[in-house]
Amino acid sequence: MLLEISKENEVTIVVIKQKRATMEDAKEFKEKILDLIETGKLTKMIIDFSEVNFADSTFMGALVASLKRITSNKGDIKVLGLSQPIRAMFELTRLYKIFEIFDNRQDAVNSF
């Protein structure tokens, strides 16, 4: 799973550098993110989907598992740059009620 990780004002930004985020990568993604949260004691994270045009339900499960972990540090994960099919999924399944969604990176960073 190709991820690009950077920091901006104590906010960790994880960019998914793949077109598809699915079952095949979900486990690895989850482990990487959980490890990041654990070792860095992170509380502020943005996951950037700008380059992704399909994410499946297993991947969403991994995302929720990550949120679960960061919540135990009293932190939050926000999502950025959802393309239309992914946005549709967040809307339809009510995932938007647990993840705050942004279009603009600066707005997302400012929201913490």
Added chain:
Amino acid sequence: MKAMILSAGLGTRLMPLTLNTPKPMLPIANKPALEHIVNLCKRHNIRDIKMNLYYLPEKVDHYFRDGHNFGVNISYSIEKTLWGTAGAIKRVESFFDETFVVLMGDGLTNIDLTDMLEYHRKNKSKATIAVKFVEDPSSYGVVVVDDKNHIVSFQEKPKKEEAKSNLVNLGIYIIEPEVLAMVPRNTPYDFGKELFPLMVEKNEPFFAYSTDSLWDDIGGIHDFWNVNISAVSGKMPEYFQHTKELQQAVSAHPSSNIAKSTIEKAKGPILIGKNCIIKDNVTLIGPIIIGDDVVIEKDAMISNSIIMNNTGVGKNIEVNDSIVQETYLFNTKDDYGLYVDDAKVLFPVANTTFEEKMNKFLIRWTDKVIAFFALLFLFIPFLFVAILIKLDSKGPIFYRSKRLLTPPIDKTGKKWYIYFKEKSVTYYVFRTMYADADTRVHDLKNKYESGPFKKIEDDPRVTKIGKFLRKASIDELPLFWNILKGDMSLVGIWALPVYEAEYLLNDGLRIPGSLNQQVKDAEIDISELARMRFQGKLGLAGFWQARGRSNLTAEERAIHDSVQAVMTNLSFQKNDYYGEYAKFSTYGGYLKMIFETFYSVIRRHGSM
């Protein structure tokens, strides 16, 4: 100039119309209120629009998408929690890098925004509020101005005799981006109650723009009614733009097919939308608005009513003085009732394409054929299993389990009554527990952590042979009988036993922030997500059965279910919206799901 259209309202006062439709998507003369606002923006050359959404955001997003078809660029700010009017803009501050107008998504107006902008610029105003003169301002926000129209104070719903002015705030503002610096970050904030009084206090250049243009909103059911009826009565000629006048004051979209005998005796004003079929000898007495895709059968009678999209009125049925709600979008079968004014029974008519019908037909018959051969093939093995169960413990061979798909929704009100029938099915599965298991489930609840989607480890109620049957996934094989009967499909959502379904409905599903038990408030509420499963169709094989069975956590199962439920309900034509998942509701997707699940069961991956 850019625009912010505030569209996040819940529309509670418009229930039940807003049960499946967000308030800004409610029609005014057959077009969503929001579309009239988008058109207004376009007419005044405003091309970049942001909308904030909260309640049923997919309905707005799906309709407008990126705005391309409406000649504008639309982007959305989907809110996790409501941020208030000014807070909603602050949240997406980066978008507003130039002068912008703020409009209400549920308002109806033909205000001259170009003129208002000119006025705003001429006064070098930082914020301009559109105001209108009314005789009785007691139910509005009153704006008090000096002789140069500079705003000096506000009054919220003053008594008529105490009102210092007759100018009321229309909720239409033109604002300079630097004003946003006054809005605090990450907290709900309101224009009327917080930002504007602050601007007055700081003596900022802040003006009122007086207009006598049309202005209405659809706050409650009566407003919704009045706005629609006045629209169809000819006050806004642009509403009849794409229609053809069939008879005096009777207009219809050219794609609708209306029988001659019906047109001849129709009494206007009547407005009919796209793709409607109105058969012979229907009595129509206006004012009436009929939406798109409506089918009205012979000899029906309609008077003084609004019939919303995709509904049907059956033969000989009368609809008077009613608002008939849009079809429950996800299901157009006749297995639930929609009752308006009690005595008038209406049923929705599926307006499906040939492809969709074909798809459904293929799936239904594949289900039946596979189920038939499966039962035939399994007959002898079933006999052995039956004998083993009988020998192992006392009790019947089969266990009858009532499963709930859709809970009943019961809403009663003064003028309306809606009732979605409960959809449940009785499953016959091989008994894997001792005969008294059901009565012991409550004792177990205290002993083990329980809730929806939680299997009890080493359940003491399971018999010896039961354990084997469960592990080998044999216990559920008699469900092929339900599939043959048409109660369920091979592919669909696993039906929850009634107690689990009720648990999910009443208590919801909350997941604690893991590991750290000390963090008490660390809890993620996924109730709404988990309840989406009730929109799906019932089936044997689904996402989570094919992806690891009971190894999954409660939330992983909930996500699989909710994604599957919403994706199977997708309409065929609109599929590009959902990316790869769109194929899921097709016959190909159905076959793929069967193979994946079959493969998974063969590997016995994580069963039990």
